[in-house]
Amino acid sequence: MQGTTGQPKAARLSHFNVINNANIVGRFVGYHQKRESICLNTDLIYGLGRTMGVLAASMFGSTIVTAGAYFLPKVALEVITKHRCTMIYGSPTIFFAMARDFEEGVHDFSSVRKAIMGGSMCNPATIEKTMTRLNAQQLYIVYGGSETSPVISLTNPDEETDRWIRTVGKPLGHVEVKVVDAEGRIVPVNTRGELCTRGPHVFKGYLNNEAKTKDAIRDNWYHTGDEATMSEDGRITFVGRIKEMINYMGYKVPPLEVESILNKHPHVEEAQVIGVPDERTVEKVCAWIKLKSDKTLTQEDIKAFCKEKDLQEFKIPEFVLFVDSFPRTQTGKVRKHKMREESMRILKL
Numbered sequence: 001m002q003g004t005t006g007q008p009k010a011a012r013l014s015h016f017n018v019i020n021n022a023n024i025v026g027r028f029v030g031y032h033q034k035r036e037s038i039c040l041n042t043d044l045i046y047g048l049g050r051t052m053g054v055l056a057a058s059m060f061g062s063t064i065v066t067a068g069a070y071f072l073p074k075v076a077l078e079v080i081t082k083h084r085c086t087m088i089y090g091s092p093t094i095f096f097a098m099a100r101d102f103e104e105g106v107h108d109f110s111s112v113r114k115a116i117m118g119g120s121m122c123n124p125a126t127i128e129k130t131m132t133r134l135n136a137q138q139l140y141i142v143y144g145g146s147e148t149s150p151v152i153s154l155t156n157p158d159e160e161t162d163r164w165i166r167t168v169g170k171p172l173g174h175v176e177v178k179v180v181d182a183e184g185r186i187v188p189v190n191t192r193g194e195l196c197t198r199g200p201h202v203f204k205g206y207l208n209n210e211a212k213t214k215d216a217i218r219d220n221w222y223h224t225g226d227e228a229t230m231s232e233d234g235r236i237t238f239v240g241r242i243k244e245m246i247n248y249m250g251y252k253v254p255p256l257e258v259e260s261i262l263n264k265h266p267h268v269e270e271a272q273v274i275g276v277p278d279e280r281t282v283e284k285v286c287a288w289i290k291l292k293s294d295k296t297l298t299q300e301d302i303k304a305f306c307k308e309k310d311l312q313e314f315k316i317p318e319f320v321l322f323v324d325s326f327p328r329t330q331t332g333k334v335r336k337h338k339m340r341e342e343s344m345r346i347l348k349l
Helices: 015-028 047-060 073-083 092-101 124-132 210-216 255-262 299-308 336-347
Strands: 037-040 063-066 087-090 114-117 138-144 151-154 176-180 193-198 221-230 236-241 246-248 251-253 268-278 282-291 319-322
Touching (some): 015 151, 037 073, 047 063, 047 087, 047 138, 047 151, 063 073, 087 092, 092 114, 114 124, 210 221, 236 255, 246 268, 255 299, 299 319
Parallel strands (some): 037 063, 037 087, 087 114, 282 319
Antiparallel strands (some): 176 193, 193 221, 221 236, 268 282
16 A cells, blocks of 8 residues: 555455445445446556455446556547446546546547546546536545545535535445544534544554554544544545644644645646745645646745635745646555655755
8 A cells, every 4th residue: 555645554454344345335326226337547456446446346247447557548538438438437636637638529428427536635626527528427526545445435426516525425334433633532513633434444454563553443443644524414524634734833734725725726737735844833835836738827926826815824835836747656646745855855944
């Protein structure tokens, strides 16, 4: 399992872990009612491709179509058109790339009805493009990780879009979830805390790493390391990785909050935010920004835009680095620790 905050860890999953998860997710998305032709844009060794893809499809008689050894947006678009795929799997980055390269009259997505998006936080703009440009009128956002087989929760596209578009949905059946403070006490509704979960989806521990296992699983609850809130009706909203939270003079700055503002700028293709060390404030906000083709911006433009959007002063990026790409894992997740290392080198911190 390649993490985004450090070295890889091997999460041990049982046969029941993955088969149970595949069965519940497969039924939730309707595989037991209608066979699908699924374009799978993710590696088979990871949960999205293995459990939700191959195992769930095999269990209910659906077809898996792969677009090659690694993802290329134009190849995926051609494969979906040629094989008349009805469903698409991928990360937000993958769906963004397909929506960007989709050409009317060249690619035919009239067969597409559904999509499953997971692996990292989903931008509402990418969700909208997936549902309209790629014709995935039923979109499921899934949340989880390697340690949870992988799915903890997912959204329900039968509900009004405004109710789920900024959430990761509700827990699966047979999955228990709670949000706790630093002392392990359950926090009030809509209050930030660490998301913990228990049930048949939780892994058996890290291979040859008893210390990490004991830290992750306490009193049968798996501590995800994710900060989240839960609404009164059980809907989960992902705030960010606790390890990635920026500490500015004791104030917590969720990178996702700043990223959501920056990604609204019409000239920005993608923005990612990290904290970099500072002797006075502990950390300062640093933004990496990839601009759209033929667009230009300055650091001052970015700061002014944040102020226009009423972002609190201490959350506005102190440093802005314009980049062509981001360091990513094989599944498309941004490797924030690599960004931090490179930022410190560039900024001589």
